[in-house]
Amino acid sequence: MSQIEKETEWLRSEILPQILKSGRLLENYNESKAYTFHVGDIEIDVIGIDEAYMQTFCYRTTINFDYDGKKFQRKMVVKKTHAMAAEDYDALQFENLFSNEIYFYTEILPEIQKLANGEFPASKYFYSELKPLSAVAIFENFAEQGWRLAKERVGLSLEHATIAASSLGKFHGYSYVIKHQDPEKFAKLSAGLRESRYSADEIHPTWALVAKMGVQRAVKAVATYQPQVDKELMQKFQLLLSDYYRYGRHLVAPREPLATLCHGDYLRNNVAYKYNDQEVPQDIMMFDYQTMRVSSPMIDLTLFLSLSLYADVRYPNFEALFDEYCSALHRTYRNGTNQEVPQFLSRSELLKEYVRFMPYSVAIVSYFLLDMVDPLILTGDEKHYSRPEKDVIERSLSAGGEVVDREIAHQIKEMLELSQKCGVSIDDGIDITKITKK
Numbered sequence: 001m002s003q004i005e006k007e008t009e010w011l012r013s014e015i016l017p018q019i020l021k022s023g024r025l026l027e028n029y030n031e032s033k034a035y036t037f038h039v040g041d042i043e044i045d046v047i048g049i050d051e052a053y054m055q056t057f058c059y060r061t062t063i064n065f066d067y068d069g070k071k072f073q074r075k076m077v078v079k080k081t082h083a084m085a086a087e088d089y090d091a092l093q094f095e096n097l098f099s100n101e102i103y104f105y106t107e108i109l110p111e112i113q114k115l116a117n118g119e120f121p122a123s124k125y126f127y128s129e130l131k132p133l134s135a136v137a138i139f140e141n142f143a144e145q146g147w148r149l150a151k152e153r154v155g156l157s158l159e160h161a162t163i164a165a166s167s168l169g170k171f172h173g174y175s176y177v178i179k180h181q182d183p184e185k186f187a188k189l190s191a192g193l194r195e196s197r198y199s200a201d202e203i204h205p206t207w208a209l210v211a212k213m214g215v216q217r218a219v220k221a222v223a224t225y226q227p228q229v230d231k232e233l234m235q236k237f238q239l240l241l242s243d244y245y246r247y248g249r250h251l252v253a254p255r256e257p258l259a260t261l262c263h264g265d266y267l268r269n270n271v272a273y274k275y276n277d278q279e280v281p282q283d284i285m286m287f288d289y290q291t292m293r294v295s296s297p298m299i300d301l302t303l304f305l306s307l308s309l310y311a312d313v314r315y316p317n318f319e320a321l322f323d324e325y326c327s328a329l330h331r332t333y334r335n336g337t338n339q340e341v342p343q344f345l346s347r348s349e350l351l352k353e354y355v356r357f358m359p360y361s362v363a364i365v366s367y368f369l370l371d372m373v374d375p376l377i378l379t380g381d382e383k384h385y386s387r388p389e390k391d392v393i394e395r396s397l398s399a400g401g402e403v404v405d406r407e408i409a410h411q412i413k414e415m416l417e418l419s420q421k422c423g424v425s426i427d428d429g430i431d432i433t434k435i436t437k438k
Helices: 003-022 031-036 086-091 094-115 158-181 183-191 205-225 231-240 244-252 298-307 311-337 347-373 389-398 401-422
Strands: 038-046 057-067 070-080 125-131 134-140 260-262 271-275 281-286 293-295
Touching (some): 003 031, 003 134, 086 094, 094 134, 158 281, 205 389, 347 401
Antiparallel strands (some): 070 134, 271 281
16 A cells, blocks of 8 residues: 555544544534545645655645535645654654644644734644654645745745744734733743753754754855954854754743743744735745744744845845834734833844844754755655765755855854944853853
């Protein structure tokens, strides 16, 4: 039996009856009429690396069924883990990742929708399960509501970026409203999230090697394309990232007063847009909440601007994009609390925080941009996290070519300029003894 046939039978015999009983498949479901439910044709379209970078098995499915003498159709997206060894499953932290996504849709989203009067864009949640060494999450195919990914894998336009910055500001604004209006509720929501990237004692060896090579590539790129960058800044950058895992864990940990609910992986791959007839983006919806966390809001903004835009859009428009984000956050906060925005959320303070998170975002760019520019295509039983060391090193230092090198170098130039402008060092607030190996 082929994989598609297995998935079809799994949906037909196991999953759809459970979704039906939950009441999420049909608004008028009545258990007394369950016997009238019959599943017809099921179509499956696997989502490949050409569309998005993923470690999970994802596919779209169109399901036709009968209920109470009427015909229905539902279009869904299924996201599930591959079969893998326990050590790989744990290293990739799939249990925590799926737990966070399930928790967002079932617990956090309803609270945000209350503040947004039900207008916070989100896909409908159908089903999820967490089992030893496997996880599943099923949502409505958001294309049915007119949402779709940007055509560009990276290098989004200013119009895309402006909407993304504004929407992110609203999201963080809602989070701060909950935190400041109902601290007990915020604490409860926060407690339900799991650490999704730094819960293990050590990073997977392949990821550690990619991160190390990314720093080396950044240093070389700066020397080639931005040689005027201050050597002292590069030394601090290298020191901070001498142990990327410890640095990341230390930086993203919740710190008051800025700690709030964050998406954690806000970039082009995890947002969808609605467009007008002229293909101009009009609205945005974030999805894939697996890396949801309580952290600084700048973890989201720095990541989006660094990994979804190229310098030709980000650099000349940074002030306008930052203003767009701050305006949306401040407006949402004032409307939700009827209070003035606290000083720590002022534009000047948030800009300083942005600088503090830039080494983190640049490190992720050095690590991940090459996969967006030049996706790695694996076949058969190959796995991105278990390739030969030689191949990992070669790809990490060269994939994406000059496009990636120039972008990394320019972002470090931007980091230097913003650091100087704000008077904030990139290692501000970081205890080096806690992130460097003894």
